[in-house]
Amino acid sequence: MLKAGERVCDYKIIGLLGQGGFSQIYKAYDPDGTLVILKFPDVSLLGDQATYERFRREVAIGQKLDHPAIPRAISFMEGPDSVFLVMEYVEGPSLRTYISEKAPLPLSEGLSLADQLADAIDYMHSHGVCHRDLKPENIIVGPDGRIHILDFGSALLEGSRRVTWRWASNAFGTPDYMAPEQIQGKRGDVRTDVYALGMIVYEMLTGTLPFEGDNALAVMNQHLTGVPVSPRRHEPSIPAGVEAVILKSIRRDPDERYRSASAFRKDLDNYADLDLSQFPSDPEAIAGGGVLTTRQIWVRTILVFVGFLLLAALIILVAYLMHHH
Structure with a gap:
């Protein structure tokens, strides 16, 4: 770990900002004295x-x-x-800290942040980029109330080749915002980011999440088989139109979600004028796929568990090979 005052390629370290499973992030000065972020891969990688x-x-x-x-x-x-990245420094707490201290947010503030997020995500998508790891930890709330999206390490760039086993690391991050198709090991697309956006807005307005469990595996299973708790059950003051938009964005079947962040944004901006008869009211229909039988739930649980074990074995094997390289 680098210490304050150390220099790396003419950059002067100020201190550690954060540490995840795959990188360390430092605040530093560049040669001109400008504040920047330096992002280093974990030494084991x-x-x-x-x-x-x-x-x-x-x-x-x-x-x-x-x-x-x-x-x-x-x-x-x-x-x-x-090797390391040099990135623009952004001042402010993470949305995770912001939610922990202030959620449930007032409707006007939550919708303002949601609108900013949807706008930025739609911009990304229009330029061929899917983030695939949207979560409050990767979002900064600036002093002016403007949001900033960080960490494009898991993103897909249209036309780029697939990086071997990169998707696997996602399953070892926070599963709360992962779409069902990601949990099943698929690459994901625009609708995957829409799912995460819906989860984030749900949490901002309620202070909690629709799926909970004692561990990552239990949460992942909920995404695959569970029925999301309606936001208004947690926070009755949320308008019915806002709830309908959120629940549509987190449907289990990608084909039943909003097909773009701009469509999500448009409905959220006009929630008071929506025709709610066009949105499913049955919670099982909202979840997508109807009521699951006990056998279906067990089969899906077993599949998730086996997939998790295979994933863990793959990571261990790669680490072993790297260590003995």
Whole structure:
């Protein structure tokens, strides 16, 4: 771990900002004295081609996008002992901290943040980028109330080749915002980001999530088989139109969700004028696929468990091979 005052390729470290399963993020000064973020891969992943490609892709995406809610990726640095990203510094707490301290948010504030998120996500999608790891931890709320979306390490860039086993790491992150198709190991698309957007808006307005469990496996199983608790059960003051939009965005079947963030945004902006008869009122219909039999639930639970074990074995095997390389 780097200490305050240390220098890396002419960048002066101020301190550690955050640490995840795959990277460490530091606040630093660039050679001109400007505040920047330095993002390093975890030391155990150094030399791994997938990690290298992930970082290269994150810079390519950051340099391709030009939107006030998306911090710029400045450069990809290769030092003598490591590679790291240099990114624009954004001041403010994470949306996770913001939700923990303030949720449930007032409707006007929650809808304002949701509108900003949907706008930024729609911009990404229009430029061929799917984020695939949207969650409050990856969103900053600036002092002016503007949001900033971080961490494009799991993103798909249209036309780019698939990075081997990259999807696997997603299942070891926070499963609360993962769409069912991601849990099943699929690449995901625009509708996958719409699902995460719906989950985030649900949490901002209620202070909780529609699916809960004692562990990651239990939560993943809920995404695959459970019926989401209606937001108004948690917070009765939420308008029926807002609830209908949220529940449509988190349907189990991607084909039944909004097909774009702009469609989600349009309905949310006009929630008071929506024809609610066009939205399913039956919670089982909202979940998608009707009532599951006990046998179906057991089969899906077993499939999730087996998939989780295979995923863990794959990660262990890769770590073993890297260690003995």
